[in-house]
Amino acid sequence: xxxxxxxxxxxxxxxxxxxxxxxxxxxxxxxxxxxxxxxxxxxxxxxxxxxxxxxxxxxxxxxxxxxxxxxxxxxxxxxxxxxxxxxxxxxxxxxxxxxxxxxxxxxxxxxxxxxxxxxxxxxxxxxxxxxxxxxxxxxxxxxxxxxxxxxxxxxxxxxxxxxxxxxxxxxxxxxxxxxxxxxxxxxxxxxxxxxxxxxxxxxxxxxxxxxxxxxxxxxxxxxxxxxxxxxxxxxxxxxxxxxxxxxxxxxxxxxxxxxxxxxxxxxxxxxxxx
Amino acid sequence: xxxxxxxxxxxxxxxxxxxxxxxxxxxxxxxxxxxxxxxxxxxxxxxxxxxxxxxxxxxxxxxxxxxxxxxxxxxxxxxxxxxxxxxxxxxxxxxxxxxxxxxxxxxxxxxxxxxxxxxxxxxxxxxxxxxxxxxxxxxxxxxxxxxxxxxxxxxxxxxxxxxxxxxxxxxxxxxxxxxxxxxxxxxxxxxxxxxxxxxxxxxxxxxxxxxxxxxxxxxxxxxxxxxxxxxxxxxxxxxxxxxxxxxxxxxxxxxxxxxxxxxxxxxxxxxxxxxxxxxxxxxxxxxxxxxxxxxxxxxxxxxxxxxxxxxxxxxxxxxxxxxxxxxxxxxxxxxxxxxxxxxxxxxxxxxxxxxxxxxxxxxxxxxxxxxxxxxxxxxxxxxxxxxxxxxxxxxxxxxxxxxxxxxxxxxxxxxxxxxxxxxxxxxxxxxxxxxxxxxxxxxxxxxxxxxxxxxxxxxxxxxxxxxxxxxxxxxxxxxxxxxxxxxxxxxxxxxxxxxxxxxxxxxxxxxxxxxxxxxxxxxx
Numbered sequence: 001x002x003x004x005x006x007x008x009x010x011x012x013x014x015x016x017x018x019x020x021x022x023x024x025x026x027x028x029x030x031x032x033x034x035x036x037x038x039x040x041x042x043x044x045x046x047x048x049x050x051x052x053x054x055x056x057x058x059x060x061x062x063x064x065x066x067x068x069x070x071x072x073x074x075x076x077x078x079x080x081x082x083x084x085x086x087x088x089x090x091x092x093x094x095x096x097x098x099x100x101x102x103x104x105x106x107x108x109x110x111x112x113x114x115x116x117x118x119x120x121x122x123x124x125x126x127x128x129x130x131x132x133x134x135x136x137x138x139x140x141x142x143x144x145x146x147x148x149x150x151x152x153x154x155x156x157x158x159x160x161x162x163x164x165x166x167x168x169x170x171x172x173x174x175x176x177x178x179x180x181x182x183x184x185x186x187x188x189x190x191x192x193x194x195x196x197x198x199x200x201x202x203x204x205x206x207x208x209x210x211x212x213x214x215x216x217x218x219x220x221x222x223x224x225x226x227x228x229x230x231x232x233x234x235x236x237x238x239x240x241x242x243x244x245x246x247x248x249x250x251x252x253x254x255x256x257x258x259x260x261x262x263x264x265x266x267x268x269x270x271x272x273x274x
Numbered sequence: 275x276x277x278x279x280x281x282x283x284x285x286x287x288x289x290x291x292x293x294x295x296x297x298x299x300x301x302x303x304x305x306x307x308x309x310x311x312x313x314x315x316x317x318x319x320x321x322x323x324x325x326x327x328x329x330x331x332x333x334x335x336x337x338x339x340x341x342x343x344x345x346x347x348x349x350x351x352x353x354x355x356x357x358x359x360x361x362x363x364x365x366x367x368x369x370x371x372x373x374x375x376x377x378x379x380x381x382x383x384x385x386x387x388x389x390x391x392x393x394x395x396x397x398x399x400x401x402x403x404x405x406x407x408x409x410x411x412x413x414x415x416x417x418x419x420x421x422x423x424x425x426x427x428x429x430x431x432x433x434x435x436x437x438x439x440x441x442x443x444x445x446x447x448x449x450x451x452x453x454x455x456x457x458x459x460x461x462x463x464x465x466x467x468x469x470x471x472x473x474x475x476x477x478x479x480x481x482x483x484x485x486x487x488x489x490x491x492x493x494x495x496x497x498x499x500x501x502x503x504x505x506x507x508x509x510x511x512x513x514x515x516x517x518x519x520x521x522x523x524x525x526x527x528x529x530x531x532x533x534x535x536x537x538x539x540x541x542x543x544x545x546x547x548x549x550x551x552x553x554x555x556x557x558x559x560x561x562x563x564x565x566x567x568x569x570x571x572x573x574x575x576x577x578x579x580x581x582x583x584x585x586x587x588x589x590x591x592x593x594x595x596x597x598x599x600x601x602x603x604x605x606x607x608x609x610x611x612x613x614x615x616x617x618x619x620x621x622x623x624x625x626x627x628x629x630x631x632x633x634x635x636x637x638x639x640x641x642x643x644x645x646x647x648x649x650x651x652x653x654x655x656x657x658x659x660x661x662x663x664x665x666x667x668x669x670x671x672x673x674x675x676x677x678x679x680x681x682x683x684x685x686x687x688x689x690x691x692x693x694x695x696x697x698x699x700x701x702x703x704x705x706x707x708x709x710x711x712x713x714x715x716x717x718x719x720x721x722x723x724x725x726x727x728x729x730x731x732x733x734x735x736x737x738x739x740x741x742x743x744x745x746x747x748x749x750x751x752x753x754x755x756x757x758x759x760x761x762x763x764x765x766x767x768x769x770x771x772x773x774x775x776x777x778x779x780x781x782x783x784x785x786x787x788x789x790x791x792x793x794x795x796x797x798x
Contacts, residue, residue, distance in 0.1 A: 027798055062336075077760040085755045117757065240754060243747070247741045257751040267754030270744040272291070 071268075082124035085269065089121075089238060092266060094235070094267050100213055103266070104208065104236035106220035106229040108256055112244030113271040115144045118219040121240075121250050125215045127179030132171070133215035136184045138197065138232055139221050143186030148174040157187020158205075162194075165201035182214075197231040207233045223256050230259055238266040288735050288742045291759075296734075297769075300727040301776030307726045308783045311719020312790060318715065324426035325413035327699040328433060356437045357402050365432055366393045368593040373425045400429065409698075419704045424703035434695045438687070445687040449680035456677050459670040467661045473656045474607055487624075509619050517659075519664065520605060533675075534587040541580035546572040565661035586682060593674055712794060716787060723783070 093101045105121065107114030115137075117138040121122040136158060146153050151174035161167050172184045175244040196202060209216045218236060233239050239260045243253060257265060293300060359365065369378040369568075375392055377383055383394060403411045413430050416422040420701055552569045559566050744756040761769060 075760040075762060078757055081755060088754055113757075168555075233409060241751075246738075246740045246742050247758070248741060250741055250747055251739075253293045253741065254746055254750050265752065267752035268747060269754050270741075270747070270756035272757060272759035 006145075006155065010210045015137045041085075068175070077186060078120070080126070083127065085121055085164050086124040086127075089266060092238065100210075100215055100239060101237040102216040102218065103219045103238045103240060104220050104229070104232050105240045105242060105269075106232070107222045107242045107244065108248045109144065109224050109244065109252065112222070112242045112247050114222075114242035115139065115142075115219050116173070117240070117242045117269055117271055118217050119145060119148055119188075122215065122217040123158065123178050123181050132180045132182065132212075132213045134182050134209055134212065134216045135186065135214065136209075136218050137177075137186040138218050138228070139186060140189065140196070140234050141221060142229065144191075145219055146185035149174075149178070149181070150184050151176060151183045153185050153187060157185035159188040159196065161205065162196045162201045163190060163200060165199075165204065167203060172205075176258055195231070197228055197235070203233065223259065232261050233264060236264065239264045240266050241268045243270050245269050277656065280634060282384070284743060285735065289731055292573045292735060292742065293681055293732055294769075296731070297776045298772050300731070301779040303727045303730060303784050305779045308723035311722060312787060313544055313715055313717030314636075315712045315719065316790070319417045321415050321417060322422040322702050322704040323413055323415045323417040324419075324701040325411060325424040325596070326426050326430040326701040327408040328412065328430055328695055329611075329698040330408050330410060330695050344509065355403075356440065358442065359436050360402065360429065360433055361400065365436070366396055369396060369425060369428060372428050373421055402433070410695075414701075420708075423445075423701040425743040427697075430697050430700065433699065436697050436726055441687045442684075445680070445684040446712070449677065449684045452673060452677045452680045456670070456673045459666060460672055463663070463666045463670050466659060470659045470663055471607070473659055473738075474611075496576070502608060511616050513615045513619065515614055515660075516615065517607050519660070534590045538587050541576060542584040544576045545573065545580050548576050564771055582685070589681075590678060592670070593678070658755065669728055708777055713755045716790075720787075 011158050016074060034065040068135075093099070103121070105114050105118035116230075119135060122135045125131055130223075135145055137143045138143075138158065140159070143157075145151070147155070155171060156167070157172060161169070172187075174183045174185060176183050190196070218232055220232045221228045223241070241253075241257060241260075247258075253268065257268065368374070369393055370389075371378065373396075375396070376389075383389075399415045401413045402413075403413075405411050410433065411425060412433060414422055414426040414429060416425065446686055552566065552573055555563070555569060556568050561567075735742065744753055747753060
């Protein structure tokens with residue numbers, strides 16, 4: 001069994017940054033998300049879900065797992081779709097000679113399901129042995145990742161850090177129920193509007209994350225009605241535009257895609273689930 | 275991957291997805307349309323049709339018998355006119371009263387606008403068609419079955435009545451016109467006759483002059499025997515004229531009589547022929563055989579026609595006698611005159627010509643010539659009068675013939691012989707409504723109820739430009755991938771609830787339909 005870096009304790013960057021940490025407990029505890037269904041694994045193996053330490057489904061096979069998924073996670077049928085996305089992104093990164101990269105996932109409009117895509121795409125990256133993913137909830141208006149992944153927010157989050165950059169970055173990172181997937185929640189919404197994403201604190205945060213051996217995913221706000229998505233695109237290596245079913249016309253899509261640097265624009269993900 | 279984003283399968287896939295997403299809306303649309311269609315079917319007034327067939331018999335036995343005498347009106351002309359008459363205000367008002375749409379005068383009468391509306395409505399429910407040349411088909415539609423068939427029969431009655439009245443009126447008018455003309459020419463002829471007689475009376479009783487019809491016999495051995503060659507030529511010309519006149523008189527009378535006799539003879543032959551045919555048939559068939567009945571009917575008609583033709587002959591003879599009474603005086607005068615002229619010609623031819631054999635004194639000769647010249651002048655006036663008399667008499671006789679023809683036509687129409695109309699198939703009480711039945715309406719309603727949601731879906735997919743499949747964008751921007759829709763357990767539960775609700779709506783519609791039909795079956 002291979003080892004993975006980081007842990008799901010979420011207690012600090014030192015541990016994450018400390019290199020390889022064995023995690024034999026992952027499979028022992030069957031503490032995997034449904035998204036961790038890898039074709040390499042036999043169905044009889046694992047594939048039980050534990051959320052917040054509670055065993056939801058014992059080792060009894062795929063159908064039961066699919067039937068009792070945590071809210072907001074991909075179904076067993078959708079996992080292959082996210083794995084395909086992951087493979088394509090990895091191919092792009094390889095072409096650019098990037099080992100780890102930052103991906104911005106932004107929706108065309110609110111309700112397109114970009115948070116769902118970002119979360120499950122990040123989880124798909126953790127399916128690889130010893131790989132970690134960091135999901136940063138940059139959605140100022142509708143932060144949802146902490147709820148979907150069951151992360152604590154009482155210690156603050158991204159916007160608390162951006163307000164008070166003196167705090168330690170390690171304290172922002174929260175573990176999730178999915179091994180290898182960590183979350184920086186949005187935190188408390190700011191009381192006054194500011195250019196948070198172009199601030200030095202944000203750059204500092206991104207620099208720190210880049211130094212980690214993990215895939216970073218920024219869950220951004222909608223492109224429509226706010227320039228934040230474009231600002232965040234400057235901090236990312238790839239941009240994924242999420243299009244919900246019946247959410248935009250082809251003209252709008254083309255116009256929105258043209259807003260981003262073509263070198264960074266990975267493509268559109270059509271989300272029929274929205 | 276679907277290569278053609280506009281392929282049919284792509285459209286169908288999108289339609290299905292959209293339908294799944296809007297299941298409740300579609301079910302609601304279906305239910306509303308179906309229930310509205312049922313309501314319309316229940317509330318829509320029923321329409322009943324009643325029709326009647328009128329048979330026009332224009333080509334009966336009368337036609338060949340009355341060839342050249344009676345003039346039957348063509349059915350096409352007649353029906354076109356009657357159509358207009360029946361649909362006219364006068365008749366339509368009568369039908370409005372009959373049908374109870376308008377009450378008789380003591381009650382409130384509709385104002386002109388309302389009446390116009392009623393008339394228009396009534397006309398739109400009446401249909402008169404002349405199928406082929408012998409049939410008129412009158413149909414009427416209304417919401418009350420009893421009134422429908424009553425009005426249809428009334429219309430047929432009015433149609434027949436108006437047709438026959440129109441034909442009678444036409445024939446009577448024609449007869450009256452010709453009769454008036456006959457009277458005028460009769461007066462004119464009498465006037466000229468009087469003048470001719472007067473002219474004859476004015477003729478002096480002298481040798482060489484033209485004798486009046488009542489002239490005294492010639493004195494034998496008078497100077498009249500001595501006439502010139504020119505006078506002889508005149509006498510011969512006059513003789514020829516008088517002979518023609520007398521022969522024409524007799525011929526005219528004979529011709530009229532001959533024609534009538536021919537018609538009578540034809541009718542008699544027809545009767546004999548039919549009688550023979552009937553006798554032959556009775557040898558092999560019973561009285562009840564349809565052919566025997568038909569022949570009997572024709573025989574009865576032929577006998578009536580024979581009687582009529584005989585009457586015409588009698589009338590003709592009486593009329594001719596009446597006409598010839600006036601001619602008699604003239605004819606007698608002409609005959610007397612021609613005898614005189616012939617006698618004088620005979621004398622002249624037996625007597626040597628004066629120019630060569632007599633040697634009368636010059637003065638006497640001159641006086642005689644002057645008298646003769648005066649006689650010639652009188653002869654010219656008389657000839658003119660005679661010519662006018664002949665022309666007037668010819669016209670009079672022609673008009674007499676025409677009047678008889680018109681009388682026959684009038685009598686034909688008065689007895690409804692020339693143009694018979696009878697109601698072959700009277701209207702009957704309509705057993706069922708001819709309008710769309712409730713079942714048809716509800717079937718149409720259900721079809722529409724299916725069509726409207728599908729149309730709604732197609733319209734959304736066709737006209738709403740928003741992207742509903744990845745194939746729509748992959749040619750415009752890079753498509754990294756697509757996340758298929760796979761509902762979670764909770765979503766499945768939600769969808770199941772929505773599906774149940776939609777199914778309940780559809781089932782509810784069918785329950786309402788079945789209940790309605792059961793109630794309708796019980797009430798009927």
